[in-house]
Amino acid sequence: MTLKRILTAAVLIPAVVATVWWAPTSVVTVAATMVALLALLEFFALGEHAGLRGYRVWTGFCAIAIFFTQWLASIEQTRELAGGLHLTRVPEAAEAFSI
Amino acid sequence: MEESLGGLSVSSAALIFLVLPLSAVVRLDGIGVGGRKLLLFTLVLVWVGDTAAYFVGRSVGRWRMAPNLSPKKTWEGAAANLVGSVLVAIVAQRWITEVPVRHLIAMAALANIAGQAGDLLESAYKRSAGMKDSGTLLPGHGGMLDRIDALVLAAPVVWYYFNWLADRTH
Numbered sequence: 001m002t003l004k005r006i007l008t009a010a011v012l013i014p015a016v017v018a019t020v021w022w023a024p025t026s027v028v029t030v031a032a033t034m035v036a037l038l039a040l041l042e043f044f045a046l047g048e049h050a051g052l053r054g055y056r057v058w059t060g061f062c063a064i065a066i067f068f069t070q071w072l073a074s075i076e077q078t079r080e081l082a083g084g085l086h087l088t089r090v091p092e093a094a095e096a097f098s099i
Numbered sequence: 100m101e102e103s104l105g106g107l108s109v110s111s112a113a114l115i116f117l118v119l120p121l122s123a124v125v126r127l128d129g130i131g132v133g134g135r136k137l138l139l140f141t142l143v144l145v146w147v148g149d150t151a152a153y154f155v156g157r158s159v160g161r162w163r164m165a166p167n168l169s170p171k172k173t174w175e176g177a178a179a180n181l182v183g184s185v186l187v188a189i190v191a192q193r194w195i196t197e198v199p200v201r202h203l204i205a206m207a208a209l210a211n212i213a214g215q216a217g218d219l220l221e222s223a224y225k226r227s228a229g230m231k232d233s234g235t236l237l238p239g240h241g242g243m244l245d246r247i248d249a250l251v252l253a254a255p256v257v258w259y260y261f262n263w264l265a266d267r268t269h
Contacts, residue, residue, distance in 0.1 A: 005239030012237070013146070020128065020138050028128045028138075036118050038243040042233040043117060046244075047109040049228035053102070054109030062110075063118040070122040074129020 029071040036063050116220065121247065123255040130261075133197040140191050141257045144184040144207050145214050145249045151183030152176035169222035177215055184211035198264065206260045213256040214249030221248035 019031055040063060044054045127138040156176025164172040188207035192200040221244060225233060234242020 002239070008237050008239045009146075016142065017139060020135055020142070025125065025129045029125045032121065032124050035243060035247060036121050038236065039117055039121075039233075039247055040113055042236075042242045042244040043113045043224070044109065046224050046228040046230060046233060049230055052105040052109045054106050054113060059110040059113055062114055066114070066118050066122050067125060070125040071129070074126050 025071060025074055029067055033064055033067040036067065117244075117251060120255045121251050123258040124250075127254065127258050127261075133195075136195045136197070137257055137261060138254075140187070140195055140203075140207075141210060141254055142250065143191070144187040144210060145253050147187050148180040148184040148211050148214065149249060152180035155179035165219055165222070168219055168226055172219070172222070180215060181208065181211050184208065184214075198261070202260070202264055206257055209260060210253040210256040214253035217248045217250075217252035220252075221245070 156173045160173030160175045162174040184207045188204045232241030233244035
């Protein structure tokens with residue numbers, strides 16, 4: 001069991017690290033959405049075992065919409081400050097961003 | 100009507116406790132290079148913490164943490180989980196230069212505690228459904244939900260901590 005666990009991790013970890021480091025945010029969003037949808041299916045299976053049948057299709061659509069909205073928000077993050085001042089962060093500036 | 104309410108509660112719980120917090124990984128990645136580093140940092144601290152908890156809990160774990168929810172979880176494993184994550188922050192400080200080290204350690208500790216809460220929350224779901232694993236998709240790990248349970252609550256903690264820090268600094 002431990003060997004199987006280690007082997008699975010040895011295959012998946014490099015793939016996840018490579019996706020996060022080299023892939024653009026759009027690809028990470030698609031990958032994260034797929035993971036969320038798979039987890040949703042398992043969550044619904046748990047619900048069914050407890051006698052509760054969730055609305056799979058519309059929950060799936062809502063999940064896709066949430067990830068899409070987060071992606072939209074991440075490609076142009078605008079903050080509203082006091083006095084009606086808006087700060088919009090562009091990707092080039094984000095590269096040099098530090099606290 | 101009862102069926103509708105039951106279905107609605109499962110769907111709402113899935114969106115509130117799973118999808119919405121997990122979507123923080125997209126916001127983290129979207130920050131840019133610093134965000135990618137923070138996302139990898141979040142993933143690594145969860146992985147290292149989980150692995151430390153697994154091995155320490157198995158070898159020296161005596162004090163049961165939540166016997167009703169997850170009989171195998173021990174306080175020794177939970178402590179190893181937290182220590183593992185903090186060690187990740189200490190090692191990562193050379194690489195994540197965007198965030199001061201004390202904040203990186205605090206971020207790791209808070210994310211780890213949230214991650215362990217996420218782990219317990221998922222155990223509660225499985226326990227109420229009478230299942231041991233959420234699925235069989237990942238050999239040796241169980242299902243996808245078993246694998247991402249800690250990340251689901253750790254990612255938004257890192258995201259909101261980073262935002263709080265950015266707001267405080269600028």
